[in-house]
Amino acid sequence: MAPEFLTAAWGFAALLLLIALRCPIALAMLVVGAAGYVHILDHWALLNYLKQSPWHLFANYTLSVIPLFILMGALAERGGLARDLFTAAQVLVGRRPGGMPMGVIAASAAFGAVCGSSVATTATFARAALPELLRTGTAPGFATATIAAGGTLGILIPPSVILVVYAISTEQNIAKLFMAAAIPGLIATVFYLIAVWLTARLRPELSPPAPALSPTERSAALRAVLPVLGIALLVVGGIYGGVFTPTESAAVGCVLVLALGLARRTLPWPEIRAALLATAETTAMIFAILLGAEVFNAFLALSQAPDLLAVWVTEQNFPPYGVMVALLVTYLILGAVMDELAMILLTLPVFFPVITALDFGLPTEELAIWFGMLVLVVVGVGLTAPPIGLNVFVVSAIARQVPISATYRGVLPFLAMDLLRLALVLAFPSLSLILVRWLT
Secondary structure (H helix, E strand, O other): OOHHHHHHHHHHHHHHHHHHOOOOHHHHHHHHHHHHHHHHOOHHHHHHHHHHHHHHHHOOHHHHHHHHHHHHHHHHHHOOHHHHHHHHHHHHHOOOOOHHHHHHHHHHHHHHOOOOOHHHHHHHHHHHOHHHHHHOOOOHHHHHHHHHHHHOHHHHOOOOHHHHHHHHHHOOOHHHHHHHHHHHHHHHHHHHHHHHHHHHHHOHHHOOOOOOOOHHHHHHHHHHHHHHHHHHHHHHHHHHOOOOOHHHHHHHHHHHHHHHHHHHOOOOHHHHHHHHHHHHHHHHHHHHHHHHHHHHHHHHHHHOHHHHHHHHHHHOOOOHHHHHHHHHHHHHHHHOOOOHHHHHHHHHHHHHHHHHOOOOOOOHHHHHHHHHHHHHHHHHHHOOOOOOOHHHHHHHHHOOOOOHHHHHHHOHHHHHHHHHHHHHHHHOOHHHHHHHHHHO
């Protein structure tokens, strides 16, 4: 075995140890990557690399889409758009058993089209919908589980910050990835609605029907949601129709959400300032992880470990789908104990060359897009799966009166639907590729 490959293996071990010791993932990747770089070359080569690489990384115009989508979601959260969506969904389906949780799923899907962050979607609906769910008799664990599962739609429904990071890491077209995510995202929404419906049918006491609204209240709720849906359609439809680039679409969305909030007087200056600060903090966190991943990936490139692993896998004549399933299982395991963004940036330099070296009967670009959809689905599973489940922790931090164990029990039907959806997307690549083929 090549010495460089052993160096990469020790580097991964050191990185996982630092993560286990709760070292920030960005710092862990930066330190291990820099140490590995010096070990293979020398410290002068590392300093020369650091003199140029960070500037080229952050001068990338494509990265501007990340803070714009984050800002759009932050403004939408503080402007009350989630509340309008939930109220309209309550009007449409609230009168049937399980209707209120179904309204959360439908509203989360619509909010995902203007947010792009699962954590933001979860936190928003935990504040906007949870009190109403509990007031109308929904079981606490079922209510928090529905919000946590619905929050994953923030990254499954385009636009998605995770997909932007995947596109940059694998040098793929962001707009095509957004197109590819539409059908898997809609499948996720439908499957979650089915999970709520089945749960409510089997155990009606978990989610009784909501009280009826007056005709005036119903009309006002439906009118209030029209501008929100218009913004969502313009942001996503503009990308699909080729009218906007993803960056332009995010900028237009920010302006429209801000204008709507100002017109409705739901976005006073303190809320705008809070949205800007939250955007700066989240963007800084993501960019720090990107920098750490850049240095760690440079170390891996010097070790040639990804290329050596890809060659070894192809020489063993493993079944391509067998390799794919093994990688997805690895993602499921890692996603249960690691931050999703860090997990993707850590594994893609190793897994992506392996996947592209195998023959799935697809062109390289379509294979990359399909693999991106599979990764996106697995990331969604990791957001609610124990023992971590970031969305579960987010909603539990807000709903402190609900035991986290009750939330974990409540997400089990949604996790079953996630695994079914993962199997469908794996078995039928056309689910991810059909819109890309039609629209490009």
